[in-house]
Amino acid sequence: MKKTLLICLLGLLCLPTSTTTAQVADSPGADFLHRSVPQVSPDPGDSHRGGAIRPDTLPEQNGLVDHSGQGQKSAGSSASGVGFFTLKGEISAHPSDTLDLVYELVQRELDPYYGLMDIQKDSISLQKGSFYAGTSRKQTFLLRLPINEPFARFNLYAKDVPLLQNIWVQPGDSLIVHWNLSKQQLHFSGPAAAHVRVQRQLKEIALGESEGRNPVMIIPNAAVMLNTQEKKTEYNAVLESYVPAWNRKLELLETETMRIERAENLFSSRISHPVFVELERYSDVLKAPLHQWLKIYWTGVFQNSALKFVKACRPKNHDWAEVILGHGLDVSGLLPEDLSGILPFEFAESLLMENILLESLTPVSFLHLTASIPGPLRDQVNSLYLIREHKDLPNADSLFSRVLSESRVLWIGAQLEVIRKSVLKGSDFSPHGFIGTSGNRVFPEEWKGKIVLIDYWLSGCGACQDFAENTFLPLMREFETQEDLLFVTISGDRNEERWKKSLASGKYTTPQSINLYSGGSSHPSLRQTFIRAFPAQMLLDREGKILQAGEFPKNLEGWIRLIQSYLPKESSLKTVGESNKTLSVSTTDTLLK
Structure with a gap:
């Protein structure tokens, strides 16, 4: 549903609005390099990305891990305690090779940046294969991991190198990973193999499209960059040899018009992105819920990318509001009819960024902007807003109370209550030394x-x-x-x-x-x-x-x-x-x- 309320308010944009600016890293002679990030700690958090570690270990004898006793019922989820994800591995490697396999199963991602998610993570113990099982000269493992949500994000690493990353799995999925270390070959079999292959193909397409896009620099005056004859000559040579879809050129965005045009292109490319074309080709291969989930996930990924560019431009006038409104996410028809749990974090974050930008460009508050979002998703987006922005909100305590009183997803409400007691005025400061x-x-x-x-x-x-x-x-x-x-x-x-x-x-x-x-x-x-x-x-x-x-x-x-x-x-x-x-x-x- 488009934000028709805001369209009526566009005429009011001449009123004094928020002067909130995007938090971006300044560089000499340029406001921002696309894909730059604010100054943050290089520490990604704990090795388990901040979630609760569960003691998942592999028995030395039977090789089967069953976490059925550790599955936590998900308050507010539409599929609490629904099943397991089974992963089997067959690895061809030299006996002297050190593999160091580690898995992650992530569920209920409210904000991974702050470690607000449920995560199972552990190293994987390997066992010698069996001649009678057809795995002689191989090392094997078998995991059975509980999934309490309709979908979970799965990652598999070998010495910090991802073998599988951001792969969505469902309760009941079974997958066999075949990895030949010497040949650097990775193959899949089992009931969920087709689902994994499709997801990896979508990631390849997205990466290729991203790598082929021209880099940009937001800069008030190109002369600051091209300040010598040598630089001008080199840059002109790149422009003369530029062939779309074959090579790239650095775009120096000096004017607001150029920046808005770039933003429009980014938003428009989301609609016709090759990832969605490829996804539709496999609509008969993927189960309907997974197909819908992947569409939601990738919509969030691409919308997020466009909105981060808009934020980097530090928008201040109504033209930017019109751009965002014209390309805002229409969640009607995209979300599951029985939505009651947490959607992919990327999708919720894109709605967060969209409405934070609109709040800074219009006289409408964030919670009014998100009022039309369906209940559980609104809980997710509003909670993200408080988590990210509470330190700069003059009425944070009252906003926490309001969002908590309206929350339908109990787990989100519990997380917000913990945050409220940890960071607001009157909270006890952490006693750790x-x-x-x-x-x-x-x-x-x-x-x-x-x-x-x-x-x-x-x-x-x-x-x-x-x-x-x-x-x-x-x-x-x-x-x-x-x-x-x-x-x-x-x-x-x-x-x-x-x-x-x-x-x-x-x-x-x-x-x-x-x-x-x-x-x-x-x-x-x-x-x-x-x-x-x-x-x-x-x-x-x-x-x-x-x-x-x-x-x-x-x-x-x-x-x-x-x-x-x-x-x-x-x-x-x-x-x-x-x-x-x-x-x-x-x-x-x-x-x-």
Whole structure:
């Protein structure tokens, strides 16, 4: 169903709208390179991508893993406890080869970025094949994994190299994997083999189309890039030799018109994408539910790609709203009639991005924009919105209450309640310890009795350096005599030596603050407080509870006023009276740099 409500509101787009900008990485001379991402931790989270690990192991004798005792009933699912996925492997390899096979079965993906999903992951023990079973000189395995949802995402890795990735399986599916390591051949047999072959073919088509698309650079002036005669000559040679569908050229998108045209092409290509043409060819091979699921999944993948480009363009006028509205997802007729569970994350994320962009371009709130989405999917999209945006929402607590009261999917509601209790004002800060500069363990309980400002940073992060130079360090100078206030920095680095080198550089912090090492965003405290992008800040009260986790001031003066508001009145008055001169000299100089 098209957002007819918004079409009526397009005439109001001249009204003042949100100035929210896309969080993209700036590069010298260019606003954005397509496919660039915000500065985030290189740590993908725990090795199990943040979900709950289940102790799935292979018996040494019979080789059969049966997880029937571990299947968890899915609240709100339309197919709770419905069956198993059986995977058999026959591997031809030299006895000296180290295989290190690992599998993942992912269900109920609310937000993989923050590890909000159900996941089974474990290594696979191999057994010697049998002459009588036709597997002599081979190594074999057999898994039987419970699936509590209509579909689950399956991955199979060998030494971190994917053999199967993002393959959708259903309860009752059985698959045999034949892998010849020396010949680098991978084949499939068994009842679900045809389904897997089709999915791999769709992935190949999508990858080929993506690789053949021209790269782009969003740049205000091409002369910034082509600033020498040598570069101009090379670029012109590429343009002259360019043949569509044969080679590629870098498109320099200098104007809004050029960017909108590119976005229109991306949206239009989704409709006629070769993946959907190929998918229709196999409509008789695939079961109807799988065919529909794959259509939903790939629709989300391609729509997401187009919307990420739009976000990178930092849209600000009504022309962009018209583009998004004209190519918005029409979910009617695409979704299952008995929808009651969670759809592919890619599809939900595309609806999230679409409506966040529209919220920034129109006078309509996000929850009003999503009101027409069918109930369970609306729960999924609205929850994603709160998970991703809660730190910057002025009324986050009331929005959590509203979405929780309307939620129909119990599992989603339970996840939101956990998040609400972990990150909103008044929540207990995670008690987990960190490593100090001397190698000692430092625990947050040691900070009780003081107001604490925490700055999360990452080595190599330009925005982290900017915050330190223009805000964090000036704040330390401003409140250096304030005994009721602690300054703490927590690094998201995975490498301790790199953290120590960054400390020594003085670009991110100073020895006068409490400087701590987390070991990466998989640290329990960072996971609990949803710290994945850097820099990030948090204020704690004297009882170790969260005072503020978002909506922070944009300038130094605002930060000073904010911190003063949390300090005892006598301390605040002392700071104001005694540091006016310091502020007028040191912090003003900092701001003018």
